[in-house]
Amino acid sequence: MNAKVTDRLATLCFILCAAITAGTLFSLLGYIVFQGVSHIDWHFLTADASTFQAGGGIKNQLWNSFYMLLMTMFFSVPLGIAGGIYLAEYARPNKITAFLRSCVEVLASLPSIIVGMFGMLLFVNTFHWGYSVLSGALALTIFNLPVIIRVTEDALAAVARDQKEASFALGATHWQTIRTVLLPAAFPGLLTGIILSVGRVFGESAALLFTAGLSTPNLNFGDWNPMSPQSPINPFRSAETLSVHIWAVNTNGIIPDAKIVAAGSSAVLVIVVLLFNIIARLVGALIEKRWSGK
Amino acid sequence: MYVLTLEKEKRIVQPNPEAMETELKVNNLNVFYGSNHAVKNVSMEIKKHAITALIGPSGCGKSTFLRSINRMNDLIPGAVCKGEILYEGINLLDASVDVVSLRKEIGMLFQKPNPFPKSIFDNVTHGLKCAGIRKKDVLENAVEESLKLAGLWDETKDRLKHSALSLSGGQQQRLCLARALAMKPKVLLLDEPTSALDPVSTAKIEELLMSLKKRITIVIVTHNMQQAARIADQTAFFYEGTLVEFGNTRDLFENPTHTRTKSYISGQFG
Structure with missing residues (x-):
């Protein structure tokens, strides 16, 4: 040949x-x-899930997914960015840093069901928070944190060294350089990475089975007192998310139209994740374009 | 021919660099990158309000020498500087020296134009803002003054809000110069500032440096020996980490005392 x-x-x-x-x-x-x-319509998106009759919707599950996502990002984004900045900018290249970095990698490759077990033992049982939005969000934070750390570290490392040197040479301090030069330059990559991780968090189910639970109280969308048990924003109530719902109706659902509900929910989930991905690309490209001055 | 003679005349009128005041006094400087001894026992006096050129083949330690003056080597893990660089009676290599204030007085221009991906205005004000200056009129005046000094004002005054990356390579380098000048440095270090530029842009930068030396001490690393001959008052030749020869540019180029200098400036190696 x-x-x-x-x-x-x-x-x-x-x-x-x-x-x-x-x-x-x-x-x-x-x-x-x-x-x-074909099963997605306004009724499906806005009706309560039914327990044994056909024709239930996914309103609460959809709400729970977004609420849990928001809370997870609230915890994991600041913490993850700070960790990434530390690893990229402050950590000296020694054994402790190498160990820390492999910890992050192990955490990233941990099966999510294990994260869920850990969340149950710590948040649900030890802290007595029960199956709750908070327990679920913290479990997802553990799941998402290494991703954000990696994304931040990579995005900062990708900023050309001459930018950093230019800022230092002008008498800027390390923190001023990070804040005004490195983070803005890393922002498109950072944002894309975070939005992609949003898709991952939104679709996660295994970590939530034992932490956020398989049920949702009858939510009253007129009650916004976070301490009220029926409030949609109460962090201490159980919360079945959309992906957990898909699993639940498929395995132990007794509604006659379980297949239809599962198929509809799956389509909603996939479409939302797809939207996050598309938004990530569009926003990244837009910022890139604006900052390159074209 | 007329231009040439004029230039020669200008040179003759210039004071003898050796009679000038010293800005930086380097005593026994040694720089190590791990086990690599990059600068070996270099001592020299850099004159105030003059241009000092550092020449030599790649890897001879001239850039390392330059970067030790404003402590940029601190950023490289494993880099160690020993010896003395005296500036206004202070050893710049001393651990107690505040590198942030040091870099405000000793500015630097790099080989590749490296403007920040921000507006032209924000590029010039970066150092000032980091120094805590917030007043809009002060910043605006500084931007105009610095861009004028860097010969970029006429080209950019109508588009200060545009991205610095929309400028050409030569303009970007002059913007970087303006950015450094905005800090009103006393010393300006230049690390091959024109090696990425076309001849017209190079000539502009050289012209600017000639006019700036009235108020700023300039140290320039260059690969281009004609450039050193054109603009420098004094020239230092580095080879394998040591300072081989240092003196008035004219003497060094016309009457080099060392054979290595002679063969380098005649283009036999490099």
């Missing part, structure tokens, strides 16, 4: 692999959306 033939074969092989990946993704997305999208 001569070099030209080998080269063609290699090219063909890579095109084939890429095609398989793209094909799998499109057929999966297509299947889920196609199966579920």
